[in-house]
Amino acid sequence: VAAACCWAACPASLPAKVVILGGGVVGTNAAAMALGLGADVTILEKSTDRMEELVARFGTQLKTVYSTQGAVEDECAEADLVIGGVLIPGAAAPKLVTKKMLPTWKKGSVLVDVAIDQGGCAETSKATTHANPTYEVDGVIHYCVANMPGGVARTSTYALNNVTLPFGLAIANKGWKKALADDAHLRNGLNVAGGKVTYKAVADDLGYAYVPADKVIG
Amino acid sequence: VAAACCWAACPASLPAKVVILGGGVVGTNAAAMALGLGADVTILEKSTDRMEELVARFGTQLKTVYSTQGAVEDECAEADLVIGGVLIPGAAAPKLVTKKMLPTWKKGSVLVDVAIDQGGCAETSKATTHANPTYEVDGVIHYCVANMPGGVARTSTYALNNVTLPFGLAIANKGWKKALADDAHLRNGLNVAGGKVTYKAVADDLGYAYVPADKVIG
Amino acid sequence: VAAACCWAACPASLPAKVVILGGGVVGTNAAAMALGLGADVTILEKSTDRMEELVARFGTQLKTVYSTQGAVEDECAEADLVIGGVLIPGAAAPKLVTKKMLPTWKKGSVLVDVAIDQGGCAETSKATTHANPTYEVDGVIHYCVANMPGGVARTSTYALNNVTLPFGLAIANKGWKKALADDAHLRNGLNVAGGKVTYKAVADDLGYAYVPADKVIG
């Protein structure tokens, strides 16, 4: 991150090139900060609706590209920093960055794999810690700290609290069955109940039978 | 210019890359419009003060690079559109783009040489007309129309009028000698008087003796 | 478009006035580019929700007006450029610009009718070609090239590919009936099947009986 200190301050040099895989929550906020520091930022995304939203928010300052294997290869090969933010809720992250790509990347470039808590979106990603956060593969520095939000404990706590408190209150006031019956969002969050796996992606991924939440609450 | 119609409209494709040689009046306005259309714009410039001004105006959306021969080669080789706006008032434009560079450019890329009225800033530039504006060299389309502002006659007339009218009024009211004596800007504009060349760059370039304007007005 | 070259560059003159009929995809992207070039841009639109989205994206720099016949008359009479982008998917475009309006427009103003592929949104519009793109009616230059995206072939191809490829893959992998049964968006795109017209606007417009897509797939 030290290198970031001069992105905005050095008009005589080209800005760092940041490539972000996935335009969801992780990718959008990474883009906001990288653009804020003056980087040249490209997001690879498959949803054209999402791309329209990104353009509406950031204007043409942000580059958005339809994500294909070819686009991942071309963009990452020129990047100073690649941020992996491709998550499929509850399932293993897809391996967009293969081992074979790395030798084509710039020496000393950095891969931050935010998808590491779901297994990572690079074949070469393995979880690291805040104490020992990085390792190198083919000249590419990997930063794959598990539970990254844990590094900013205070802000994470507020953020998590704000969105979960209403659910907690509902469960406490109504009991869990009625709370889930009344609120589809809370019901969607049910993973296991009465010995049944009620979250489809988890059931599929781990080889269990899937039972819809409604059946269990009934 | 037709291709511009989709720069802003196609979030799924990378924007066109525009490289501008020189960050003066021509380059700044070209940058304003290219950025407005959503292009990826880089200005090559030698003055760090000028680069600071460009960053203050356009923010980090505009890339600015210190102009060296290497930077011209690297940037132009990746450009879809190169705009030459390097002018040395009164003197021949420097030939920043050499004949040897062109084969390294993208096929079908475009060079707009706004410096053509001073001889052009590419070795391969030669003046063309609005009727027959382009020609091709090594796969690079050259647009080198002499007197480009003539293509937007109404706006050019207003622009020119606004800045020259005060000088015309001063000359009419005071006579030329007093008008020039009173106003350094007008005096700086004197090229020839009493058979003497009073503009240094012109005198040097054409091999005449240079006589400062003060001497002639005296 | 030549005139655009000085919009941003001439602070001493008023910007060109661009009026856009319809704030959908065509109108929004036309607005983005016209604003980017420094024009004074007004969109006429009937949906207040859409107007809110436009204000959220462009801020107060873009003028939005509720579209009535009176507003169309007033705004177009002062415009340098009118862009017609009012499309009703599958049906003929409404004739917002009548023949009687044209004499009130500025001489030499330009009408670009992007709705021409659906019949145009001006009574005086008729399809032209890239080879011979314009004609004049009552001093207003009409640009009504059919299939305008064909003029920027490379970008159009990428744009179209990105959004249609997933459908093509689904049809190839599942067969057309199952692909349409699984995906409401694809099903909505079905126009004719088994001799039945399955797209309501087309059926209504051409006088055929309408059969919902579900019935045909069944």
Add this chain to the structure above:
Amino acid sequence: VAAACCWAACPASLPAKVVILGGGVVGTNAAAMALGLGADVTILEKSTDRMEELVARFGTQLKTVYSTQGAVEDECAEADLVIGGVLIPGAAAPKLVTKKMLPTWKKGSVLVDVAIDQGGCAETSKATTHANPTYEVDGVIHYCVANMPGGVARTSTYALNNVTLPFGLAIANKGWKKALADDAHLRNGLNVAGGKVTYKAVADDLGYAYVPADKVIG
């Protein structure tokens, strides 16, 4: 000012049109606020350098026009609000708005003459008070409160203090003669000393002999 409350909030209506005479300190800050509220703002200015600075700061969102009598007439006739901010330091403000223009203005439009402390820039301006701030001429509401900054006493005090305190300290520490001798800006502010008028515009305007400040300090 009440009308301003809906400028930004009503995407269905055209914004108010604000015309500002003069692009100096008054005009620039008036423009900043009017643009901030979503108005359609035009500044009339004679200095092309100043117009460039305004464009660099506000972008193309602000319209700038070269100020001629014709431009003043045309722009004011369409305005909802005209702000007069044309000041010649120490001298009477020029009468850009003549009595004959007013009948061509919109009924109910407003003229705020910030130049009133120097006599006003409209022929029909005469000083009013915060208690009784407005009067009407030919359907145009005139707001010509003398010493307008007095209406925002706290902010004005801070603003004035910050810029004048260093001068006060210098005079207190060095004595007035040495303080003025050391600082050209302070010296420029000397109006009268030893019975001589040392400010040229005041001397010329009131018919006194002008004595440069240096002579008096000597």
Add this chain to the structure above:
Amino acid sequence: VAAACCWAACPASLPAKVVILGGGVVGTNAAAMALGLGADVTILEKSTDRMEELVARFGTQLKTVYSTQGAVEDECAEADLVIGGVLIPGAAAPKLVTKKMLPTWKKGSVLVDVAIDQGGCAETSKATTHANPTYEVDGVIHYCVANMPGGVARTSTYALNNVTLPFGLAIANKGWKKALADDAHLRNGLNVAGGKVTYKAVADDLGYAYVPADKVIG
């Protein structure tokens, strides 16, 4: 509002601090204008989705905070201006600002309670008029004019007309029963019909039996 005149114009002083309760239509437009005038603006809001939309529109220039009683207390105590825009359609506004909070606020700060038409969102709010708009409680100036849009009659009329005209036309053309049957939005607007209260919040609030609109339309 006079104080606003120097927000943008005085770089040497801190901007006014504006706190907005609720990020809906009222709060968003209040924020747009306060930001436009250069104020330091914070919105308190309970919906994280809405907060995301606000950040997407205004960027990080707008501060958004999750609304808790503690946050209301902390933010309002430092504000120069508090705007109450918390409305629950058809029901009494919640009393976010209690009588006990006021003594902790800055002396001379201002509370504008836009929710006054639903009873106000401060315990100390009571409706005032344009003729006599303010009163003071514990040093806090309350502005609680009922029907604030009535103060900008022309703009309000256009705004209201644009959104209600299509409903009026539908009722006139189809009769009220069919018009309501065809359009869920219009049906949602039905308050009373055939002696039954068909709007739930009103029925609950006033102690009447609630009958869904569908039942009445039959």
Add this chain to the structure above:
Amino acid sequence: VAAACCWAACPASLPAKVVILGGGVVGTNAAAMALGLGADVTILEKSTDRMEELVARFGTQLKTVYSTQGAVEDECAEADLVIGGVLIPGAAAPKLVTKKMLPTWKKGSVLVDVAIDQGGCAETSKATTHANPTYEVDGVIHYCVANMPGGVARTSTYALNNVTLPFGLAIANKGWKKALADDAHLRNGLNVAGGKVTYKAVADDLGYAYVPADKVIG
């Protein structure tokens, strides 16, 4: 810096408050980056001209305050991060932050003293190294690494090269005396020549006699 990762991403929490002492090169670029990350940024500055430039560049998003001892005390006491960027070229930095202020600051707040190479602008600052960069005084973490640009070696090298190369070429081509005689900027950079101190601030600070550069070159 880790905390920065959530500034832009957490609309539900207030942004970090960054206070910057001095609006020169260090302060301006620190502000650009902190604003880019979504922080609430205030610059304390004594030059009103400089404040105008900062407002013109950053708009009202940046807070600027006239720097007095009181303002430094008030602002720093509420800051999460204080950046000291007050440099007097060639002389010791003024001690704006006194030892007595620190206990009033937030526990865990951070002071980055970029002025450390000139002695630092806090009484408690002492130079540290990249290996061991921080220490704590009264709960305030001090980051006072000497030669901070050395941490971003590649960018610093380019930046330095671009501005110094023209001087090096001039000295090589003309000899140092003529190069300095021809160029006031280069001459201003002369510190010591022929045993004389030719830089006034250094001479004053270290107690040597000052000899103007012209005298030595002559």
